[in-house]
Amino acid sequence: MERTTCCVVGGGPAGMMLGLLLARAGVEVTVLEKHRDFLRDFRGDTVHPSTLRLLDELGLGERFARLPSRRLGEMRMLIGDATVVAADFRHLPGRHKYIAMVPQWDFLDLLASAAAEEPSFTLRMGTPVTGLLTEGGRGRVFARFGGGQAAVTMDRGDYYQTSYLIAKGRDAELRSNDIQWLRNRLGGLFGWDGGVTEAIRSWDDVKLLDVTMGRLPRWYADGLLCIGDAAHVMSPVGGVGVNLAVQDAVAAARILARPLRRGTVGVRDLARVRRRWLPMAVTQKSQRGEHEMLLRPALDGTLSGDRLPVPLRLLRRIPALRAVTAYVGGVGVRPEHAPPFARARR
Numbered sequence: 001m002e003r004t005t006c007c008v009v010g011g012g013p014a015g016m017m018l019g020l021l022l023a024r025a026g027v028e029v030t031v032l033e034k035h036r037d038f039l040r041d042f043r044g045d046t047v048h049p050s051t052l053r054l055l056d057e058l059g060l061g062e063r064f065a066r067l068p069s070r071r072l073g074e075m076r077m078l079i080g081d082a083t084v085v086a087a088d089f090r091h092l093p094g095r096h097k098y099i100a101m102v103p104q105w106d107f108l109d110l111l112a113s114a115a116a117e118e119p120s121f122t123l124r125m126g127t128p129v130t131g132l133l134t135e136g137g138r139g140r141v142f143a144r145f146g147g148g149q150a151a152v153t154m155d156r157g158d159y160y161q162t163s164y165l166i167a168k169g170r171d172a173e174l175r176s177n178d179i180q181w182l183r184n185r186l187g188g189l190f191g192w193d194g195g196v197t198e199a200i201r202s203w204d205d206v207k208l209l210d211v212t213m214g215r216l217p218r219w220y221a222d223g224l225l226c227i228g229d230a231a232h233v234m235s236p237v238g239g240v241g242v243n244l245a246v247q248d249a250v251a252a253a254r255i256l257a258r259p260l261r262r263g264t265v266g267v268r269d270l271a272r273v274r275r276r277w278l279p280m281a282v283t284q285k286s287q288r289g290e291h292e293m294l295l296r297p298a299l300d301g302t303l304s305g306d307r308l309p310v311p312l313r314l315l316r317r318i319p320a321l322r323a324v325t326a327y328v329g330g331v332g333v334r335p336e337h338a339p340p341f342a343r344a345r346r
Contacts, residue, residue: 059344
């Protein structure tokens with residue numbers, strides 16, 4: 001029988017960040033992760049400017065900078081023959097004017113190694129959770145839309161990380177085609193020759209991500225708090241899921257560290273993490289708007305360069321708006337700062 005003050009279930013970005021912050025506050029914290037390592041097929045490899053700033057505040061900026069990464073400074077779309085720069089991160093305030101593309105296993109390893117330096121931190125890998133017992137109660141993200149197709153790609157240095165969007169329920173039907181069918185479509189959308197698309201050896205290399213979006217109406221119960229994906233499932237649009245999860249963790253650590261140290265944490269304390277509800281709700285509403293404005297008409301074949309939605313027309317006419325969209329996507333609503341107890345020691 002092992003005892004701890006706080007048990008974090010899941011070693012994802014939210015869980016590892018929360019474990020690190022609470023440990024720096026002197027709270028005994030144990031993170032349980034069901035896998036034996038972090039080497040899995042992650043898709044959330046985007047680290048946004050607000051998270052990069054947080055890492056600086058935690059004294060981890062230099063370590064993060066040594067990880068293999070690509071920098072995305074712009075979001076560009078080609079709709080028919082019309083080019084739209086949807087976000088330009090080069091005008092963001094602060095030193096991080098880009099989104100960093102870093103393999104998530106490297107990011108999690110960094111957080112785990114930093115947390116391991118704290119004597120009150122424990123990480124248990126290969127430890128699934130079966131239940132809860134209670135007692136007493138600078139590169140570019142490039143998107144291409146046309147001909148009833150939609151795809152997004154990011155240059156990761158030695159490969160392209162690419163998403164090809166399909167309507168729900170069509171996966172089995174499309175996989176009945178030879179893999180050359182997909183190669184031809186990606187090659188046609190992005191202008192890639194066979195030397196690029198032949199890297200897709202078979203359908204086994206193509207993973208299906210069934211996109212859902214939702215949120216728990218209540219994130220907490222006596223002795224339990226849900227944050228990150230456990231509280232709100234995000235669409236991959238904008239790659240904001242990791243950023244929101246990390247921000248949840250920072251808010252939770254700041255609010256709960258003192259009552260956890262005192263052994264007095266209660267439902268009222270857990271309820272205060274509701275401050276993260278507004279950023280989550282705003283982001284999900286924005287994602288739904290992008291689905292309806294871009295993705296649905298793109299797959300229906302009704303989106304074209306000569307009939308752009310009004311927001312995209314404005315982005316083409318007023319370049320300054322691209323900095324606004326970059327701030328909303330890269331920093332977001334109500335960004336969190338590292339609490340004093342977790343900041344880099346000087």
